[in-house]
Amino acid sequence: MYDILSSLNTAQKEAVETISGPVLIVAGPGSGKTRVITHRIAYLMNACRVSSRNVMAVTFTNKAAREMQERLGQLAPIASQGITIGTFHAICAKILRIDGKIIGIEPGFVIYDQNDQLALVKRGMTELNLDPKQYALSAVLGQISAAKSQTFGPKDYIQRGRSYFEEIVGRVYERYQEMMRASNALDFDDLLMRTVELFRAHKEVLERYQERYVHVMVDEFQDTNTVQYEMVKMLAGKHRNLCVVGDPDQSIYSWRSADLRNILNFEKDYPDAKTIILAQNYRSTKTIISAADAIISVSSMRKPKRLFTDNEQGVPVTLAEAYNEQEEALFVAKEIGRLVSYGGAALRDVAVMYRTNAQSRAIEEAFIRCGMPYKLVAGTRFYERREVKDIIAYLRLILNPADDISLIRIINTPPRGIGERTVDELLVWAKRHGFSLYDAICKISELGDSESRLFTPRAVKLMGDFQKMIADLRQKSNSLKLLTFFDRLIERIDFNSYLLASPDGEDRLNNILELRGVVQEYDDRFPEGVLPALLEGVALVSDVDSLSEVTDTVTLITLHQAKGLEFPIVFIVGMEDGILPHIRSFDAPEQIEEERRLCYVGITRAKRRVYLMRAFRRSMMGASNVNAPSRFLKDIPEELTCGARPWKSEKPKYHRRERDLDWAVADPEFCENQSLPDVKPGDDVYHDQFGRGKIVSINTVCGDTEVVVSFREAGTKKLLLSLAKLEKME
DNA sequence: CGAAAGGCTCTTTTT
DNA sequence: GAGCCTTTCG
Numbered sequence: 201m202y203d204i205l206s207s208l209n210t211a212q213k214e215a216v217e218t219i220s221g222p223v224l225i226v227a228g229p230g231s232g233k234t235r236v237i238t239h240r241i242a243y244l245m246n247a248c249r250v251s252s253r254n255v256m257a258v259t260f261t262n263k264a265a266r267e268m269q270e271r272l273g274q275l276a277p278i279a280s281q282g283i284t285i286g287t288f289h290a291i292c293a294k295i296l297r298i299d300g301k302i303i304g305i306e307p308g309f310v311i312y313d314q315n316d317q318l319a320l321v322k323r324g325m326t327e328l329n330l331d332p333k334q335y336a337l338s339a340v341l342g343q344i345s346a347a348k349s350q351t352f353g354p355k356d357y358i359q360r361g362r363s364y365f366e367e368i369v370g371r372v373y374e375r376y377q378e379m380m381r382a383s384n385a386l387d388f389d390d391l392l393m394r395t396v397e398l399f400r401a402h403k404e405v406l407e408r409y410q411e412r413y414v415h416v417m418v419d420e421f422q423d424t425n426t427v428q429y430e431m432v433k434m435l436a437g438k439h440r441n442l443c444v445v446g447d448p449d450q451s452i453y454s455w456r457s458a459d460l461r462n463i464l465n466f467e468k469d470y471p472d473a474k475t476i477i478l479a480q481n482y483r484s485t486k487t488i489i490s491a492a493d494a495i496i497s498v499s500s501m502r503k504p505k506r507l508f509t510d511n512e513q514g515v516p517v518t519l520a521e522a523y524n525e526q527e528e529a530l531f532v533a534k535e536i537g538r539l540v541s542y543g544g545a546a547l548r549d550v551a552v553m554y555r556t557n558a559q560s561r562a563i564e565e566a567f568i569r570c571g572m573p574y575k576l577v578a579g580t581r582f583y584e585r586r587e588v589k590d591i592i593a594y595l596r597l598i599l600n601p602a603d604d605i606s607l608i609r610i611i612n613t614p615p616r617g618i619g620e621r622t623v624d625e626l627l628v629w630a631k632r633h634g635f636s637l638y639d640a641i642c643k644i645s646e647l648g649d650s651e652s653r654l655f656t657p658r659a660v661k662l663m664g665d666f667q668k669m670i671a672d673l674r675q676k677s678n679s680l681k682l683l684t685f686f687d688r689l690i691e692r693i694d695f696n697s698y699l700l701a702s703p704d705g706e707d708r709l710n711n712i713l714e715l716r717g718v719v720q721e722y723d724d725r726f727p728e729g730v731l732p733a734l735l736e737g738v739a740l741v742s743d744v745d746s747l748s749e750v751t752d753t754v755t756l757i758t759l760h761q762a763k764g765l766e767f768p769i770v771f772i773v774g775m776e777d778g779i780l781p782h783i784r785s786f787d788a789p790e791q792i793e794e795e796r797r798l799c800y801v802g803i804t805r806a807k808r809r810v811y812l813m814r815a816f817r818r819s820m821m822g823a824s825n826v827n828a829p830s831r832f833l834k835d836i837p838e839e840l841t842c843g844a845r846p847w848k849s850e851k852p853k854y855h856r857r858e859r860d861l862d863w864a865v866a867d868p869e870f871c872e873n874q875s876l877p878d879v880k881p882g883d884d885v886y887h888d889q890f891g892r893g894k895i896v897s898i899n900t901v902c903g904d905t906e907v908v909v910s911f912r913e914a915g916t917k918k919l920l921l922s923l924a925k926l927e928k929m930e
Numbered sequence: 931c932g933a934a935a936g937g938c939t940c941t942t943t944t945t
Numbered sequence: 946g947a948g949c950c951t952t953t954c955g
Binding site (some may be wrong): 254456779782 | 943
């Protein structure tokens, strides 16, 4: 049998073998965390004969779950079947489908995403006569979400409310939950909160799960919030074999109510906890680790932790400056081209990371111009595209007629003459009679509208037609394969011509075809209950989940999404005060700290090579701004860095030097194809700044040639052949 | 009713 | 620069 322990270092081994009682694994970036988790589970099943049924592993993304499942399949092929692996949200959805009924959750519930949530908040506010200009929808929703993250229901929230704003939110929150219940819908926070509610209210249910999950493991524990922590605590309450893995330095989700105290106080909550620190990094070069450490060490309020690595020194971190975001993007594109054509780098080795999604636009445009293949990890997310959501709304309504939000979305999409007026009256009518919108339409078209005469005969007729169509589709959905049904639906509502008539019709039609592909896939994977599976699937996927390594393209990704991933070459663009750290973090020191950690996360994704890019000007929301270099840059010791154009006497083109940082100027022309001098150790060379010298050694590092040159005047320097413009002396 | 046009505001990060 | 809202007109 493959020895599970033989490939691990001492700390990792200890982490794998410590299987009883609470365990805290503090795992620095690149410390083999995923290996440890999978090996630990394999060890439980193989060596300790724990049944896979009795193991739960919580991951941060579905992708991580899938990968873990795969790796386990290799380590413990027989045993790994019945294990529970998934995100908190996916696991809770499953629990609530099975046991939610007891607290009034129908198993067919739909999951509302942020757009749906906003629509619902808006409706609630309209009903309560609140001005959406005075109270921003997103702020109200933020409050509601934060309350749910602490398991505060509307009553708890109202009770604790202090300010006038909180009182307003409390009222919206109450109404919001009523409407959610009526629509048989749960939002992301409900999935967690109501699971905890279920466990609190029904000990016998909790006990069943406690019995079952003898071993519970949670990854990315630094990013759990209070409900999640509560849930874990309850689940592991009986056996107490709770293993949490995380790294406070990588906590970047406080805005999503993640609470660092969960990991910082773990040892207090579990005094018998064993703490294991994984400090050896297997991913990055010494230079990268030193640079990352320099950035994170500045952070106060942190347990000092020193990462180390036995990997090679590697090349310096490249700092580069461009005039604006277009030039920044062009520099990235050309530099990638150079890394690929002058060395062994593949496009899939490269990731371009940024703080905000909006920054991807400039990069994309440059990449398209240069013919550089890329995949974008988010942007407007696929399942949030309007046309995709429209079709999803049809499917939801067909499965769950109580889903008012979906009904409102599609009752006039494509346009069928049911306008705003009619919908408003419908809302009033339904509310007065306590019906869902769908039921209201049924009643109105059945009985006519004799009593109140709210509707014109035309509106009654149109709504009736709509209702008949939905009823007819529902019937079809039961008998047809989902894919066939999907095609009928598109045909029936004449969606294609509707899309083609709209701006970007082609693109949007393509999105529908892509959705069709997803439907087909689900049809194959779920012979039973395809529709519910599809709807849950699309609600809970994240963008990273669909990130594939198969195609050879550059990856464009936000720093947040990059957590947990690694790439040989990483570009971080927008290293500017106001972008990273983001301007919204300026009012609170702890938020700037989080930005710092975000920067740390980005740098530590890199195995071999890091580029930190900054633009002098950047247009945001239409206007063009001049930004100062990111304050984080000056924390990186100069000896770890170099400019893309090494120290030339020539002044940077665009601005004065800042804080002695030697900026390279990203000069598009500079990246044009150049012929490299053919040199070997012993050759005499000339360098613009350092003068004459002799080549000491030549080394190939990740697609680039590194030469060590002993200069007569300037001493010994390590230079990149492709960048240093060395001339060979005959 | 709905298409089109103009004006407003805001954008961090996401399961 | 986009998305949402309001206004105007057919």
